[in-house]
Amino acid sequence: MLAGMATTPEGLIFRRAARVLIVDERDRVLLFFGGGLIRQDADYYFTVGGGVEEGESLAEAAAREVAEETGLRVAPADLGAVVAHTAGPWSTHDGVRFHSDDHFFFLRTAHFEPDLSGLEEGEEKEISRHAWLSLADLAATDAIVFPVGLAGVLERLLSGERLDAPVEMPWVDRSAAA
Known part of the structure; x- marks a missing residue:
């Protein structure tokens, strides 16, 4: 899985990711609850999404x-522009060790029961x-909720604010967050 992946000058595995803030008609965001890949000693939520494949x-x-x-099937064009970023x-x-470069999209949809x-x-374990x-x-x-700053970005989007550029969210090392 890790063979052939790009690394940073510090030797970290570089991982560009596309993530989605999926929000239902009741203004609730769909998050996953972590099961131990990153933290075995803390409970955490994180967004839908993952690594960008070549091409x-x-x-x-x-x-x-x-x-x-x-x-849920969605066309790439239906996701619009990137609304937030963190790295x-x-x-x-x-x-x-990884260096993540996470780009977030915003998707409004009717409530649904995710099919996992x-x-x-690895995701099944996580x-x-x-x-x-x-x-x-x-x-x-x-x-813990990843990304840090998620609630602030959601509040802006749910209020109808149109973002001129992606919001830069602060980074907190997920493996060290308390």
């Missing part, structure tokens, strides 16, 4: 990831469940 655009990768991870280092609990049957083996969370739920949770 894919960000939107193509995002649409593919949404289908694989949730069963930085992290590592798996067993020490594999398309998850890859994702223990999913949840549709409101802004109030995000504020109330004791779990």
Whole structure:
């Protein structure tokens, strides 16, 4: 899986990712609950999405990831422009080090029950469940929410604000966040 992947000058595996903020008609975002790949000692939520494959655009990768991870089919053009971005280092609990470059799309859809049957083996181990969370739920949770700054970006998007450029969200090393 890691053979042939680009590395940074610091020796980290470079991972460009396309992620999607999937929001239903009740203004709840679909998040996955982590099961231990990154943190074994903390509960955490993270967004739908994953790595961009060679030859894919960000939107193509995002649409593919949404289908694989949730069963929802969406055309890349329906995702619009990137609404947020964050980048930085992290590592798996067993020490594999990455530098992620995460690009986020915003997708409004009717509520649906995600079909997790398309998850890859590593994703099956990582994702223990999913949840549709409101802004109030995000504020109330004791779990870590990745990306940091998600609630602020969602609040802007849900208010109808049109973003002229992607919002730069702060990076917190997921493997070290408390």
